[in-house]
Amino acid sequence: GSTYNRVPLLGDAKAVGPILQGMAAPVNDLSxxxxxxxxxxxxxxxxxxxxxxKAAKK
Structure with a gap:
């Protein structure tokens, strides 16, 4: 599995995402x-x- 899948196992954490960065606009994914x-x-x-x-475009 990926690190993303292991985040909740490391402690009191909740993994949300994935959220992809580095594109012209945000890309979010849900299974x-x-x-x-x-x-x-x-x-x-x-x-x-x-x-x-929106704030960045002003």
Whole structure:
């Protein structure tokens, strides 16, 4: 498995993502087996990214 999958095993942590960087716009991914909580957290991240992009264009 990947490091991403091992993050929750290292302590009291929650892995959210993956979030891909280095592109013109953010790219976020959710697996088909994700939970409602995963979707909620990814929506919060995507919203924050959108705010950041909008602020950067000003």
């Amino acid at each position: 088909r087996g994700c939970s409602v909580d995963d979707i909620y957290k990814m929506v919060a991240i995507a919203s924050n990214q959108s705010i950041g992009l």
